[in-house]
Amino acid sequence: MDSHAFVMHRSALAGVQAVAARSGRAFSRHTHDQFGIGVMRQGEQVSHSGRGQVRAGPGHVITVNPGEVHDGAPVGGERAWQMLYLDPEVVAHAAAELRADGRSYEFEHPAQDRPGLARDVLALYSHATAHAPPLACDALLLRILAQARSPDAARLRNEYLIGAPDAIRHARALIDDDPAAGLSLADLAAACGLSRYQALRAFARATGLTPHAYQMQRRLLLARSLIRRGYTLADAAAAGGFADQSHMTRLFTRTYGVSPRRYALAAG
Template sequence: MEAGEFVHYRWHPCSPELGVLHARYRRHAFGRHAHSTYTIGVVEHGSEELSYGDDREYAGAGDVVLINPETIHTGRAMTGAGWTYHALYVPVGFVRSSLGEAPALTTRIADDPVARNALRAAVRAMDEDVCTADTLLCTALAHVFGRYGGHPRKQVQVRPVAAAARDILSDEHLAPPSLGELAEVLGTTRFALLRAFRATYGLPPHAYLTQYRVRKACTLIRRGADLAGAATAVGFVDQAHLSRHFRKTLGITPGQYRRAVQERTRSAG
């Protein structure tokens, strides 16, 4: 990690699947990735550039960043000073159980003092009793989704050939076929398959495979797997290979993720 950077990841006491990241990055740049959760954050200092395909957006100190689940994006510092932020990774199921629905967020960057202060209060309350933590989290989410939540999230139009390729890659992630082999099995061409896969999932097949492996490694680590074992179990060459892609995708190392899991287990006990 570069000098001046820090990362702290923990689990919210009200949900075993709601992660909270507090980090400062200067040189680190996120690769193209997506989360299965909503990403709702506040930039505390500095400024960040986010890209969504060909779109670029910029978040400065005090801005609230809102990203829908499964939205392909990247993030990097706009200047050498980097940026510091808090991010909540809120599961779709948690939003639905809290609000009765899981709408799409209609804004990516918001200058909203009420949302900003509510989210900050929700993060601070993680160290209070669970009733306070739960109440302030739901208060913040109610404001965010009440103001920026649109209609229920639309399902991506899934192209059958892309879905079939995704199933094969998921099932055979330890020894995946080549693009050519996939195309032959599915009765199409490499270029047609590549176009369909990108249009459906926002990533080429090999990048999707990396995302799948990282998410599967997260599951194994939460279940107590050691890092080297998790790496090889999902198809990475070794722990270093896992660590490189883990940080590129999530902004933290597998070791930091495991420590957050261990801290949650201790506090629950």
């Protein structure tokens, strides 16, 4: 790999993507529509997360929940990591096997020093990319999710919802329902019943992102979904509300470290 390289390996597991990365870049705040769990292989990074600022070093397990705002910056040079991204449906199905509520399943902590869990994650990564028998992959996935889940997931989710003002939920819903829509701050303020300035501050406080940044994240997530479903890049860009394909490509690559074309090849 060069000083900034993301390799998306084909995965034998439906609804699971495998990414190996090495980078010295700092990534701005963004979200994913999937669960992510992986292992730092080399170097260290600090990142904002749903639990505040965290630091991960070699061998640490790193996780992210769908919709969780996070970023990442290297400490003292580049770092390398391997990551598995799980579609929510995959986690919900496994949670049912674990007798847990898939809708409230959450990874417990964004950075943990847990050698046993790290070994299992790396083993699943190896199995998924080597097309190992399904039985071995399924057993590992269940064991990983059982170890990594938060016992307080439902409480944490309820606290988050309680902490988000009703007015901001209306503004978020406007964006979530149609990420490609050409909304203005005045539109969001009207939905909130607040002034534009009040809406801007309240939205950023509740979500960790400005309304525009949040909308861009939702557009990128929509584009990712469309690409996985076989849309051409031009059609995904148009349906996602981007000015053109190059606009989508710039933001996509800056956010995820891989171009939409390479993402499409790995997801196909």
